[in-house]
Amino acid sequence: MTVPITHARTGRAIAAVLVAAAALVLAPPATAATAVASGTTLPAAGVSTALLGREITSQNVPAGTSLWVKVEERKFRAGPATSTREVAIGYKRARVTATGRGRSGWIEVEIGGVKGWTPWRFLTAYKPTPDPTRVWTVEDDLQLRSGPGKNYRVKATVPAGTKGIFQNIRRNGWWLIKFGDTYAWTFRKKVSVGGYFDREALLALQHSQVGYREPAWRTNKFNDWIGGNNAWCSVFVSWSFDRIGYAAGVPKRDRFKDYVADLRKAGVLDTTPRASELKRGDVVLLDWYPYEGPTHTGTVDHVSGDYVWLVEGNTTSGTGSLTRGVFYRKRALVDVNAVYDPWDYAWATR
CATH class of the missing domain: 2.30.30.40 (SH3 Domains)
Incomplete structure (x- = not known):
């Protein structure tokens, strides 16, 4: 059967092909430890x-x-x-x-x-006022399953950007979500909250700004956007997320110290990250010797050996010019003070 599911980027209904006869039936395999009766x-x-x-x-x-x-x-x-x-x-x-x-x-x-x-x-027993947590799938050809695990049957396959409503139930890291008229499970990081988080769109936008130089000290289009006149590395991050429609993923502050304070309050900073854990679209805080706390921020493009490549605002080109702007920089992993996944910030502050 087919069930209409709304796609975030087009606003149109899409037909998700179901491999089960009933949209709401959970039929886990008999070997699952938490299996329930068919039906x-x-x-x-x-x-x-x-x-x-x-x-x-x-x-x-x-x-x-x-x-x-x-x-x-x-x-x-x-x-x-x-x-x-x-x-x-x-x-x-x-x-x-x-x-x-x-x-x-x-x-x-x-x-x-x-x-x-x-x-x-x-x-x-008081039925609460509805306050749905809306989610968007972030992976193309995402398989929605009848239970919380890859050993459950596939109920539907949907493209990135498909809208759903989280049912506030989690099992083994998987979420129960309503897509259209279909209840199905997917791993929680396969959907985003607070908007559709497209990591590739984020980096494409940021790379399009590489080479921009501020006309005068702290006078630039990013500070104009936020209405400030301060160091603007975090402002560039906030501007970027706002432009791709995922403002919920990062704090919006005109002062770096307030930006960091919001991240700490949300409890999303990983202060002992491993290189293998840094993903495209994650945001890092940098701290240079003598390592007294974070002083700069940028967005992860990729990791290579002992270095991470970032797109940064309010930085120099690294070629000797002191003019600040947006540049693609190579930074030592040892200088990474912390990292956070914008998904986690959006969830923590939803």
């Missing part, structure tokens, strides 16, 4: 309305009752104890369904196709 639907529908609009006050909730996670993030476990393994994560507003079982202040629910336990106080 289980996602998300759990919930049939009891006895508590709807009321706060739950104990673990004794009738089977089939729809409940919602009321904290920012909650781990669901295999048994009614923190020592048991994690089976799923539910974010705020995730809908779950009571199984009718409770023990020692914990309640068992169905979430994302599996049964899991959590203390009842983290759930509510």
Whole structure:
């Protein structure tokens, strides 16, 4: 069957070819550790309305009752104890369904196709006001699956830029997402939040600016854009992300110290990055001897040996000229103070 799914770049409906007969059926392989019976639907529908609009006050909730996670993030476990393994994560507003079982202040629910336990106080029967987290696929020919893993069957294949709505449920690093009328799973970094994050478009734009020189000290089109008159390496980064439609991926600040403070507050800085972890489109903070803290920023193009190639604003060409502008620079990895993935910043500040 085919299901209409909206594409972000064209705004048109696309036909995703499904390889299953029913759009909502989860049919994991029998070997999966968290396998559920064939025919289980996602998300759990919930049939009891006895508590709807009321706060739950104990673990004794009738089977089939729809409940919602009321904290920012909650781990669901295999048994009614923190020592048991994690089976799923539910974010705020995730809908779950009571199984009718409770023990020692914990309640068992169905979430994302599996049964899991959590203390009842983290759930509510008040249906929350919708506040959907919209996502966009970032990989062409992305395979959407019936369960959280590559061993589950493919339900649809979609192009980069396809829109969906995150269902606030995560299992094993995979997200349950609604694409059109289809519920399917994909690995979380295969979609972006806060807009469509096209890393290649970002670097193409930045490379198109290479060679730009500011007419006068700190007087340039990037500072004009933000309305400032400060060192503008981070402003160039913010301008670039804004231009490709992914402003959510980086802080927008006219002062570098405030830009760094926002990143630290969001908790997204990796201060011990390995060369193999640096991806095109990631953003690094640089710190030169005597290494007292980050003083510059740029966007990763690629890594070569002990060096990383960056597109940078508010820098010199490296050829002896003191005129500042946008240039493509080779930097030693030892001078990388931290790196962050714009995906992580958009998620942390959503």
